[in-house]
Amino acid sequence: MHSLKIGFLIFPGITPLDALGPAQFLARVPGAEVFTIWKNLEVISTDAGFNLVPNTTLNECPQLDVLCVPGGFGTEALMQDEEVLSFIRQQAPKLTYLTAVCTGSLVLGAAGLLKGKKATTHWAWHDKLSALGAVPTKARVVSDGNLMTGGGVTAGIDFGLSLIAKLVGDDAAKLVQLGMEYDPQPPFDSGSPDKASSEDVAFIKKSLIERARKFEQSLTHE
Structure with a gap:
């Protein structure tokens, strides 16, 4: 089977x-080979306080079928990192799907790959999309040709299932969903700015942007 x-x-x-x-x-798709990619193989510090480890580098990564750029407080630095942007641009022409979750969409925009394309991102940064040439679209998952973007954080799960459906069909995606027991029943109905109070929306947006700013400042002092 082709990987x-x-x-x-x-x-x-x-x-x-x-x-x-x-x-x-996506790892449940038959033949899937998952790569975690960075400039080197050193431990990566996440914004959740625990670490991830890459299994390949930008230089050694093979041509992919699917590339996903996640988000996080480190995306602002990525948007100005020509080594990373060049890697994305080099991969893009032969990808079956170019994708992003959360503020990872902004990195695709910085690489010049969102021009004229419908895209989404985390609601707190949604107003940044148009300046990057995208057509801002508010939805959990947005597809435009071979571009697929997901909204904030947990939307990545819906994004993953939607991508599986495109890759191997709806029936396969449904089986993966069942196997993972993905049957969300959140205890609160406040996970969208359309459902939360205006006070909560303002508080969270300010908090997120402040955390992102502090992270950027920490990079300049390293």
Whole structure:
């Protein structure tokens, strides 16, 4: 069976669920080979306080079938990192699907790959998409040709299942969903800015942007 090469860019300040959520589901696709990619093979510090480890480097990564750029507080640095942006641009022409979750979409935009494309990202950064040439679209998962983007963090699971359906069909995606017992019944109905109070939305947006700013400042002092 031909292997399906699926790569996740991981980087300092990544939100781990952005990558681990869809990776857990996509790894169930028959023939899937999952790559975690960074500049070197050193331990990566996440924004959740635990670490991830890459299994290949930008230079050694093979041509992928699917590339996913997750989000996190480290995406601002990635948007200005020509080594990373060049890797994405080099992979893009031969990818079956170019994808991103959360603020990873902004990195694709910085690479010039969102121009004229419908895309989404975490709601707190949604207003940044148009400046990167994208057509901002508010949805959990947005597809435009071979581009697929997911909203914030947990949307990566819906994104993963949607991508599986495109890769191997709806029936296979349903089996993966069942095997993972993905039957969400959240205890609160406040996971969207459309459902939460305006006070909570303002508080969370300010908090997230402040945390991102502090992370960027920490990089400059290293």
